[in-house]
Amino acid sequence: MFDRHHAVWPENVPYTLTLPRTSLYENLEISARRYPDRAAIIYYDRELSYKTLDAEVNRLAGFLQAKGVVAGDRVLLFMQNAPQFVIAYYAILRADAVVVPVNPMNQSPELAHYIDDTEATVAICGQERFEAMAPWVAAGRITTCVVAAYNDYIDPDTDLDLPAEVAAPAAELSQPGAVAWAEALSAGHAPGPHAAQSDDLAVLPYSSGTTGAPKGCMHTHASVTATMVNGLVWTRSHPEGLTLGTLPLFHVTGMQNSMNSPIYAGSTVVLMTRWDRLTAARLIERYRINRWTNIVTMVIDMLADPAIESFDLSSLEHLSGGGAAMPEAVSDKLFALTGLRYVEGYGLSETIAATHLNPPDAPKKQCLGVPLFDVDSRIIDPETTNELGVGEVGEIITHGPQVQTGYWRRPEANAASYLALDGKRFFRTGDLGYYDDEGYFFIVDRVKRMINASGYKVWPAEVESMMFNHPEIREACVISQPDARRGEKVKACVVLAADAAATPETIREWCREQMAAYKVPSVIKICEALPRSPTGKIQWRQLQEAEWADTAPADA
Structure with missing residues (x-):
């Protein structure tokens, strides 16, 4: 059981909870x-x-x-x-x-x-x-x-x-x-x-x-x-x-x-x-x-309004959330306005919200927090599944009472998403991170291709699948592009069919009719071809890495 974080555990709070059995x-x-x-x-x-x-x-x-x-x-x-x-x-x-x-x-x-x-x-x-x-x-x-x-x-x-x-x-x-x-x-x-x-x-x-x-x-x-x-x-x-x-x-x-x-x-x-x-x-x-x-992004938006200082916000006792790392400058402005430190946390749909939260009296900035009651989280090498130590970056895995029983009617996904360690069934989050010497966890990247746009999760494979229904799109590869306000935005690299007349504008308009607004690519790039591996698979990671290496955050 991971217990390194018990040294920073809130005072007078038990390490374990007996949960109600009510519906x-x-x-x-x-x-x-x-x-x-x-x-x-x-x-x-x-x-x-x-x-x-x-x-x-x-x-x-x-x-x-x-x-x-x-x-x-x-x-x-x-x-x-x-x-x-x-x-x-x-x-x-x-x-x-x-x-x-x-x-x-x-x-x-x-x-x-x-x-x-x-x-x-x-x-x-x-x-x-x-x-x-x-x-x-x-x-x-x-x-x-x-x-x-x-x-x-x-x-x-x-x-x-x-x-x-x-x-x-x-x-x-x-x-x-x-x-x-x-x-x-x-x-x-x-x-x-x-x-x-x-x-x-x-x-x-x-x-x-x-x-x-x-x-x-x-x-x-x-x-x-x-x-x-x-x-x-x-x-x-x-x-x-x-x-x-x-x-x-x-x-x-x-x-x-x-x-x-x-x-x-x-x-x-x-x-x-x-x-x-x-x-x-x-x-x-x-x-x-x-x-x-x-x-x-809600906190950033609220603090950006010049009128915010005219409101009495002194009743606030607790501010928490996530969706993206809280910028330090915003955190400091929030503290000056309310006297509160923003408490960041970490969770997934698969864990029905938080597995990790920062201690309210000892939060760290841009940090996932520490494992909550009865949660055992580890860092493993995503390839070998060997457990890693302090400061070593690997995949976050977690075991706890809030972890889903599995994916609905998806036996293959269940087989790939769990592993046994020390007699427990751990969920593989797909997120890359590490923990420090006090047991606080930090995220650095994603094993999965999820795009996080203002807290909305966009899955490239889903958007690609829908874009293939466009009669003039032959291939599509969806990646993320850095964005100063939203954190990330959706970009689609598209190869058109022969003699197609589609433009980025007409494709984007079509997408608006087919999918939720937050999934619609903000940027559509028409390409002659997409990079492929020797086996013919589109090398999305190559496009993604090039995008983040070459693109400065934009104020879009």
Whole structure:
């Protein structure tokens, strides 16, 4: 067991935790019984109490079961941050089914994979995304789609700036199979007894590797509970806390820190649908928010506004996140403004958020932190799998209660992603890093080809696969390009078919119609040919290394 970091462990915090065996829904039920009148969610100035939240969860769960959802079924959740996301998430769990959170930036062609892979026939989506889901409803692939209008849950008298999708009132639905949110809740169906156990499958977030389509990460109620409880204990959270929810809830970091953990604690989340730096500052000041987990680019953006110093942010007690290394100059500016050091962490979809966090009282800059409760992380040589020592760069592997049980229906990926060491099953993260003499871990590179653009994970193989559907593209190789603001951006090197008339601009426009905006290549380079190995494989690494050697960070 790796224990070098115990010397910097927070005072009066145990090295190991006995985790609850309740289901995720039971956590909400218990908090609703303990704090029925406390605000679970504040959404553009409207409060939703724990009692009301639990009641609406049960009504939606009853509707889902009336539509044929049974234990173990997968249900797609295709929505931006809103109270309805939280209600839908817990309603699916209340029905003993499995939540499949789908990035709402996905376009209609991308949804096919999630529908096929999970065999889901029921979906819940925001009305602004129903256009992408509608073809699958019309085709009968999705038999029931509950459609939510975010405007239904705001305070109509709020003075906060509203994103367009939040300001939009509920639209009429005429397509068969589409059901308005209000209609689903008012249908009067009560759910059957809740039977899910802690080892049952609960959430199936999707990740990807260097090849193939995105893969479902199988997380049980127990694995989700691990990072949820770990974070609360590590950061000394309490029921009186108020959390600012700016990270997307479909993503594991937002899901855990801005929804599941506060609900378990019985505290309040002040939720935003879209990031807006001045709205965030107003909410911190208005509600005296004390906890905020974010991505580094949000902090950079907020501090870039000259008006930020006019807001009272003194209520903040804890700032944490990741997505990219926190620049030292920004960290220092943040400390001068709030008196807080930014606590960076490290986790994956495969670990349902953090396996490593910096000690709140002893954080290091641009550092992943130390392994959390009952987490055993090592550094190995990625080729030989021999364990490495202090300061030696190798692949980070990890073992702990939050590690997924495996990839959904991917036996080959499971065989390649785990190894046995000292009698334990370790997950191979694909990230290259090292640890120092105090046990703090640092990342230096990626074994996998993942591109990290402002915290969004872009998988080149997935983008390449979609680009090959363009009638005038013969070959495509996707790599990252350094970017001063986003960290990395997507670049596609493309070889056109004979007599093709496509340009970088027309290809980019086509990509916008086929894939989520964050996946669309910012740079498209038309090439005569792509470098190949003696066996004919495209040498993406050669292109990648040349790009980072030759390209200075750009202010794009």
